[in-house]
Amino acid sequence: MAGIAIKDLSKSFGPRDESFAAVSNLDLDIKDNQFITLLGPSGCGKTTTLRLIAGYIVPDAGTIHVNGRLVSSPGSVVPPDGRGMGMVFQNYAVWPHKTVFENVVFGLKLRKIPAAEARRKVAEALAQVNLTGLEERYPNELSGGQQQRVALARSLVVEPEILLLDEPLSNLDAKLREHMRTELKVLQRRTGITFVYVTHDQAEALALSDHIAVIHGGRLQQYGTPYEVYSKPANRLVADFMGLVNLVSGKVLEVRSGTGKIELGHAITLDVALPTGTSIGDNVEVAIRPENIRLTKPGNGSPPRAKISERTFLGNISEYYATLDSGQTLRVQTHPLQVFAVDEPVAIEIDASHCSVFRGSAAK
Numbered sequence: 001m002a003g004i005a006i007k008d009l010s011k012s013f014g015p016r017d018e019s020f021a022a023v024s025n026l027d028l029d030i031k032d033n034q035f036i037t038l039l040g041p042s043g044c045g046k047t048t049t050l051r052l053i054a055g056y057i058v059p060d061a062g063t064i065h066v067n068g069r070l071v072s073s074p075g076s077v078v079p080p081d082g083r084g085m086g087m088v089f090q091n092y093a094v095w096p097h098k099t100v101f102e103n104v105v106f107g108l109k110l111r112k113i114p115a116a117e118a119r120r121k122v123a124e125a126l127a128q129v130n131l132t133g134l135e136e137r138y139p140n141e142l143s144g145g146q147q148q149r150v151a152l153a154r155s156l157v158v159e160p161e162i163l164l165l166d167e168p169l170s171n172l173d174a175k176l177r178e179h180m181r182t183e184l185k186v187l188q189r190r191t192g193i194t195f196v197y198v199t200h201d202q203a204e205a206l207a208l209s210d211h212i213a214v215i216h217g218g219r220l221q222q223y224g225t226p227y228e229v230y231s232k233p234a235n236r237l238v239a240d241f242m243g244l245v246n247l248v249s250g251k252v253l254e255v256r257s258g259t260g261k262i263e264l265g266h267a268i269t270l271d272v273a274l275p276t277g278t279s280i281g282d283n284v285e286v287a288i289r290p291e292n293i294r295l296t297k298p299g300n301g302s303p304p305r306a307k308i309s310e311r312t313f314l315g316n317i318s319e320y321y322a323t324l325d326s327g328q329t330l331r332v333q334t335h336p337l338q339v340f341a342v343d344e345p346v347a348i349e350i351d352a353s354h355c356s357v358f359r360g361s362a363a364k
């Protein structure tokens with residue numbers, strides 16, 4: 001199976017004097033047999049990146065190598081069908097007037113595979129996505145999840161070494177998405193195909209990926225394991241995009257080697273790891289996940305106080321907004337059985353070891 005090396009890749013659209021950079025100086029090393037995800041908000045350049053990898057568009061700068069072979073550069077692009085890749089498109093359009101079999105066999109016909117062999121390969125691809133027996137149905141006789149799997153089978157049947165998937169689950173309801181998520185992961189493990197998966201859903205990215213590339217404004221912000229991007233975000237954009245986070249302004253009080261003390265608003269201090277080059281008095285921004293804040297009934301000598309301003313019961317957790325004396329409001333998640341009332345005073349403890357500190361003030 002195949003790895004992909006992307007080096008300094010850039011692509012702009014529009015006339016030269018007012019062109020828009022959809023992808024800027026992207027470096028990405030995708031090892032073979034990996035499930036990697038391109039994650040970012042709408043318009044950040046995910047589809048453009050995937051289309052560059054697939055060979056549908058020519059880069060303005062940079063290169064793409066697949067297993068050491070140069071497949072894209074500004075001067076030459078190996079066409080999509082010469083790359084050993086399959087692609088499931090964002091609007092996964094299966095052909096409505098073709099049966100499941102006809103949809104899936106299409107790519108093999110293009111490649112002039114003899115009929116008997118093509119039938120065998122289609123049967124194999126359908127078995128891989130659990131659609132055996134539905135060959136003669138038309139898409140309007142299938143559920144959304146089944147149609148999605150037809151689109152998958154259609155790209156699997158040509159035995160790609162790399163499968164590019166552009167938000168393939170976005171049209172499904174929540175339960176089916178979760179089910180298909182598991183199926184995709186199992187499929188990737190079983191086939192060993194390198195999956196490059198695009199989503200704007202951070203929960204999906206965390207659940208599926210060996211590595212996540214977080215993209216914002218056409219630029220790579222961080223490339224790491226799900227654990228790394230969630231718990232050690234490289235910057236505030238990543239922290240903000242990967243799940244819920246409180247971004248709080250603070251000031252540096254003390255600096256030791258790599259660590260230090262910061263003050264958040266009134267009288268809350270945290271001993272944290274600091275970015276290199278931080279000095280005493282610097283303004284910083286602290287990212288605190290709601291699950292890393294503890295609320296307790298205030299007692300004698302307890303840590304600083306806040307007041308509950310809002311609470312929401314969410315089944316497996318309870319969520320609170322706790323307003324500090326400084327006026328700053330923190331979002332907090334607790335066990336559902338830990339109950340505080342609105343307006344109740346509480347003590348706040350923050351697990352500083354799980355906070356990330358970034359330079360500069362919080363952008364409002």
Ligand SMILES: Nc1ncnc2c1ncn2[C@@H]1O[C@H](COP(=O)(O)OP(=O)(O)OP(=O)(O)O)[C@@H](O)[C@H]1O
Pocket residue numbers: 013014021022040041042043044045046047048049090200
């Ligand atoms: N062919 C094109 N011509 C002009 N601009 C384009 C073209 N394709 C994409 N863009 C622009 O490039 C930017 C990135 O688009 P892209 O489709 O890669 O985003 P995306 O991350 O896939 O977004 P989404 O999550 O909404 O699918 C957008 O601002 C888009 O409008």
Ligand SMILES: [Mg+2]
Pocket residue numbers: 046047048090166
């Ligand atoms: Mg897209």
